[in-house]
Amino acid sequence: MKASAQRAARFWKELLEEVVRPSVIVGFEDYYRRLSSWVIGHTQDFGAELLEESGLAVLARLDPSRYLSKSPEIRLDLELARLSSVAPKSMESVAMALSETLLDMVTVWSARDCPNCGGPMRIMVALSDDARRLFLRCRDCSHEEWEDFSRVETRVRRVLPATRGDVTGLHRAHAASEDRMAMEARVRGEAISDSFWDIIRRAEMRSDRLKRILWEMPEDEVARFHEEFVRASSVLRGSPFDAILDEAVSEDTLMDIAYWVVAQGREFYEGVLEHPNRIPRHVKGGDPAVMHHVAVEVFDERFGKELDFF
Structure with a gap:
């Protein structure tokens, strides 16, 4: 347990020094690419299973020029301070913190609040072998519902953030x-x-x-x-x-x-x-x-x- 925490702390310190320093970040797209490259460069350290479970396997390979939100809900000038306050105790914690950071930069939020807890809802895309279907996932309680407001009965596993084009179609359908x-x-x-x-x-x-x-x-x-x-x-x-x-x-x-x-x-x-x-x-x-x-x-x-x- 102690060794795992030490390893996670070492990785986190490396991330902050190499990627998150304000002097090297020139914008959200640059920040997204730097975090993604760092994750990909440490693929063996995370392991394929952890990358898949945390969503990093998908998020780290997205093209930010296509997926980046117009107004990400983070502030680059405060990012070093924010992540410095995080103290991950395991590689799982490192992976989840990075996943949340990347996801926040590519999320387009629904105007609909979560009917379960009132929290904000991300617009996501569920993937199957031959189809893409939009759904909403609550940031706070992970409640999921399809674009017609019906509840998702089985948690969606294969997902992508929605693009702005996807969201335009969803908003028109909802309206x-x-x-x-x-x-x-x-x-x-x-x-x-x-x-x-x-x-x-x-x-x-x-x-x-x-x-x-x-x-x-x-x-x-x-x-x-x-x-x-x-x-x-x-x-x-x-x-x-x-x-x-x-x-x-x-x-x-x-x-x-x-x-x-x-x-x-x-x-x-x-x-x-x-x-x-x-x-x-x-x-x-x-x-x-x-x-x-x-x-x-x-x-x-x-x-x-x-x-x-x-």
Whole structure:
């Protein structure tokens, strides 16, 4: 164990002295080529298996003139300090640190946040014998999903960073898909009456205030309000919102999120319909804005009747 750590420390020191010195770096493409050449020059030290597992086998042989990001998320003037703070304990740690550095320079980030942890998503290409398919991989939790937002069931092994050309195609496909689904949701949402939204506005996101308002209304109007509340929230539990929230959100949580969004009022609700990715990923338990139950209570306590919940 000690020998492994000493070997890793020696390699890391060599890397810093030979490659990362600010005086020898003249730009991101030059830095990428220097790191890649250093990795290739130490192929035997890393071993083929480690290079493959860490992704260096692919990353070190990419052409940076084709793959380099327009705005890599590292600063060359701080790179020596950043990597000097790293203290790898094994060759595996060295390989992973280099892999992350190279990957950060060629990553194009998706505008979509990870539905699992909220982290940034890299746009990647899955390779098979006869096809290339785009997918997203979270930097923080490694959650993966295909370009249509469906979850990747088996972790993708053979991958490349996406090129700018790949990303242009993905963004167009996402925009067309999201526009279509958002339009369908807006059409369903527009069927909600002005009077419903006026009651929501007056309630000011408080279930107790909503109850007082409904208590003064006739039976048929309370029933109509309840029906519209359920209909408005059901729009947020269908496509595209169910795909955006994915399996990380339970059915009960998805319902609470939908109820909460409706309670925020018309402007917020229609903003979510227009831009589905704005839908919140969670709401606090006991939030007074989760007030779907109020009409049911009023119907029972004032009219002595049951009101179907859904």
